Amino acid sequence: MSATAEAGRTMIGDHSTGTATAAIAGPILYARGGDGERHDLAALLVLPDGIGAPELLPDSGDPARPIVLATCFGRTVWRYDFSLPADRDSAYRLGGERFTVASPAASDRRIVYVSCNGQETGDLDRLDTERDAMWERLAAEHRRTPFALMLQGGDQLYADDVLLAHPSVERWAAAPRDARGDIGFEPEADAAVRRFYFERYLGNFGRTAMRTVAAEVPSVMMWDDHDIIDGWGSHPGALLDSPVGRGLFAAARDMFLLFQVAGSDAALPATVPDRSGATLGLAIGFPGLTILAPDLRSERRPDQVMGSAGWSFLESALAATPARNRVLMMSSVPALGPRLSWVEAVADMLPVRNKYEDDMRDQWQSRVHRDEWIRFLSLLAARQEAADQPLTLVSGEIHLATRGEMRLTDGSQLHQLVASGISHPAPSRSYPMLLGFLARFGQSPLPGQPIRLHPLPGQRWTYVAERNYLVLSFEEEALQAEWELERGGRTPPLAL
16 A cells, blocks of 8 residues: 555544554545435445444434445455435544534535546655645635535546556557457456555545545545546457456456445445446436436447447436436536547548547547437437426546536527546646637537537636636525636636
């Protein structure tokens, strides 16, 4: 384990014996939904093997006894399932600590959205003061005015270094793509890969600022490519379907379920409606609010964003959402974005096109995904036009902050809010300038429903190249959005 993860340990006590031990990670809270009376939660705690987990004590209700969710590499992952009152702020105790939890049913609830928690190489080797600067700011804001929910929209960890986890995986990564199917994935490689993902999650959740927020703000998390490897699903089939490729995905998927969903194939939570596990999309409901997070990675292929299971989940989840509920739709890659077909056409003529092909195919706007993009936007537009409350897209992935609108046939606007990344370094200025240039030409994949990208409130340019996070504040049925920018500070509120 990294020194950072060790430093993030907390003392968890057993009241019956008076003993205490250092928790490796946790508690980590997960939102399970709720009604006007009950706020359902799960909490994860990672302890050394052989150490019994204490009871979790809600301020009201019966103590929660933990179950063993997994045992891995000398550690035991425990899960608590419990509820708190939904009509007021409440708290729970674990060991010697008390953790306050804000009500998600309150009319003045606040939600924070983050994405891209890392960088491609050397992520956990950075100084905490640099890497976690925005997490520290977020934690300080939570202490002043608590958040009720935290949406983590993709790339919760950067696992690209998994390609160095075992010699056979290194050979696979270095081999020509048409030769990767010849390299086996032996049990030793599988164990090394799983250990890497497991340790990387512990390294992230063990960091001081992350732990402070994760213990008190229930999360809704959906993965993206870097939670597996860069560009997963957009690479050629020979890479995806090779023994090593399938092994990497299976290991990453198990660890995603464990640490981002607090579940497993044998214990899928109710927030994952597809019980087959073919898609891991999430649907979480509260009074007046539904959060939907389609899984854009499990079924992704070079010519496909979602398969039949993913589309069935999304259509069913939208149909089951009450018309009175505002919908927050988490799309790990932005659904409203600049025109990319010209860039793809130019890239196809370059000898180095494969270097950029997976990045462009990751996007909804890629020409190979145009039919699915239209299908996705049509579903969102139909929901907003038929319901009593609007639908708002929240996205990350691009390491920039921006916003977009699509004008619907009834005259309303479908809003998209992009916040990325919470700890990924800001890109060079040429990147947002290129995207801003492409955004000028607009897109209208649905006839008569144009898409336009706009600067954040108080900003001059369409894209902001600063680390950031997004704050959504409710007041009764009204919603406003503010971005916290690393250098620029707080943007003026945007009414939605």
